[in-house]
Amino acid sequence: MNFSVPQPLSQPGIASAEDGVVLLDGPNGVALTLTPDAAARTGHSLVSAAEMAERQRAEQGDAN
Amino acid sequence: MFTERFLRGKRGVELEPQERARLEAAITEIRTVDSRTMIVRAGERLRVSSLLIEGFMCRYIDDRNGLRQLVAMHVPGDFFDLHAYPLKVLDHDVATITPATIAIVRHDALDTILEEMPGLARKLWFSTLIDAAIHRAWLFRLGRLDAVGRVAHFLCEMNVRLVSAGLSDGHRFALGITQTDLAEICGLTNVHVNRVMRHLREERLCVFRSSLVEITHPDKLAERGQFDPDYLYIEQDCRSGSSSARLSP
Numbered sequence: 001m002n003f004s005v006p007q008p009l010s011q012p013g014i015a016s017a018e019d020g021v022v023l024l025d026g027p028n029g030v031a032l033t034l035t036p037d038a039a040a041r042t043g044h045s046l047v048s049a050a051e052m053a054e055r056q057r058a059e060q061g062d063a064n
Numbered sequence: 065m066f067t068e069r070f071l072r073g074k075r076g077v078e079l080e081p082q083e084r085a086r087l088e089a090a091i092t093e094i095r096t097v098d099s100r101t102m103i104v105r106a107g108e109r110l111r112v113s114s115l116l117i118e119g120f121m122c123r124y125i126d127d128r129n130g131l132r133q134l135v136a137m138h139v140p141g142d143f144f145d146l147h148a149y150p151l152k153v154l155d156h157d158v159a160t161i162t163p164a165t166i167a168i169v170r171h172d173a174l175d176t177i178l179e180e181m182p183g184l185a186r187k188l189w190f191s192t193l194i195d196a197a198i199h200r201a202w203l204f205r206l207g208r209l210d211a212v213g214r215v216a217h218f219l220c221e222m223n224v225r226l227v228s229a230g231l232s233d234g235h236r237f238a239l240g241i242t243q244t245d246l247a248e249i250c251g252l253t254n255v256h257v258n259r260v261m262r263h264l265r266e267e268r269l270c271v272f273r274s275s276l277v278e279i280t281h282p283d284k285l286a287e288r289g290q291f292d293p294d295y296l297y298i299e300q301d302c303r304s305g306s307s308s309a310r311l312s313p
Contacts, residue, residue, distance in 0.1 A: 019255050023211075031211035033253035 015039065066091055066117050066167045069141025071187060073228035073302030074194070083184040090173040091115070097164045103145075104158040110148040112168050116140055119164030120240040124248070125156050134249045136198065137161075137222065137241075141229045143191050149174050162240035190297075197295040206251050209290060214250040215260045216289030219270060223279055224293045227305040234305020236278045246272070 009027040016023050022039035024032040034042060067087050071077050079087065094117070097103065103121065104110065116138050123136035123144075135156060138144040148154055149171050178185045198221070205217045222239060226232035241249075247257045264270040269285045271278045279285050282304070286292075293303055 018259055021253070021255055023256055023259065026210050029206065029208050029210060031214065031250075031252055031256060033256050 015043075066094065067115065069117075069229045070115060070143060071191060072141055072230070073298050074190070075297045075299055077187045077190045079187065080183070083181065083187065086177060086181060086184060087169075090169045090177065091167045092170055092173070093168040095166050095168060097160050097166060099160055099162050099164075102157055102159045103166070104148065104154055106155055106157050107153055110145070110152055110154070110171075112170050113143065113146045113149050113174065115143045115167040115169065117165040117167055120161040121158060121164055122161050122245070123156050123158050132248050133251065134245060135202065136195065137249065139222070139225050139229055140231065142195075143188065146188060146192050147195070161245065194297055197297065201295045205289075211250070211252055211256050211260050212263055213289050214252065215246065215257065215264065216269070216285050217291045218246070218249055218289075219272070219277055219279065220282065220286045220289050220291035220293070221296070222277070223282060223305075224296055224298060224303050228296070228298045228302045232305055234282060235280070236276070238275060239272075239277050240275050242275070243272075 011027045013024050013026045013030055016025070017036075020036070022034045022036060024030060024034065024039070065084070065088065067079065067084055070087070071079055092112075095114075097119075099119075103114065106125075118140055121138040121142075121144055122134045123138075124132050124134045126132050145154065145158055174188070177188070201217075201221065205214050209217055223232050223234065223237060226237045227234055231237055243254060243257050243261070246252075247254050250257065252260070261270075261272050264272075264285075268280050269288065270280060296303075
């Protein structure tokens with residue numbers, strides 16, 4: 001048995017449009033349906049958070 | 065015989081004739097219920113438990129916005145609110161999905177069974193533990209599987225349970241649920257379920273139409289849904305079906 005805690009996922013989720021909404025599948029158990037507006041804002045928020053996380057990694061690299 | 069499907073095919077706990085007779089004698093009423101009818105309301109004081117003879121039922125919890133999560137499905141043969149015997153109140157609602165026939169057993173009759181027939185009492189306990197095992201599988205399904213996996217896992221589970229009840233031939237069965245029910249079971253929207261069903265159809269794994277399910281390749285569908293039927297505690301030879309199954313509940 002593997003007791004490892006969930007790790008950050010390296011595979012992206014797949015977004016697709018269907019009947020005027022956005023479906024987000026994966027990674028793992030993610031299965032969301034979003035309105036176009038909610039999807040767009042989630043997308044912007046994800047990109048912004050990803051840029052911040054990259055900076056944090058760079059700062060941690062500098063500190064080490 | 066009302067208890068014909070109770071514990072049928074379950075590993076090592078099928079009822080002995082005298083146990084079945086005792087359980088049959090404990091039934092005080094047979095009730096027919098329309099579809100979409102609440103049987104037990106959360107918080108209601110209960111003095112009886114019920115065995116599902118025909119039809120499909122569900123347990124569900126509504127969120128504060130009234131959106132529903134189905135947390136369990138019951139098939140013929142399930143003693144669906146035996147939990148209410150020790151608990152006396154349930155924390156969720158129970159309702160029919162299709163028209164249903166249920167057998168009512170008073171809790172004081174269960175008291176006597178516990179005192180006089182410990183072997184039967186253990187089997188009743190076993191049936192509630194199967195419910196708990198199914199709940200664990202439903203948690204796994206919602207927590208770890210993607211949309212296609214969730215639907216695949218659920219349909220595989222229903223197939224095996226209905227094979228055990230003699231209501232699936234291992235490939236085809238009447239499920240009596242709508243696509244909205246399926247969405248509420250799998251934590252998906254209707255649009256998402258629509259696409260999943262299209263995917264399963266295009267992959268030639270499964271077709272769900274007018275509440276009838278046809279699973280073309282049970283093994284492949286099980287693989288897609290990471291479904292392992294061990295948690296259902298059904299004998300190996302009662303899992304895969306035969307042509308003698310009846311296809312309507």
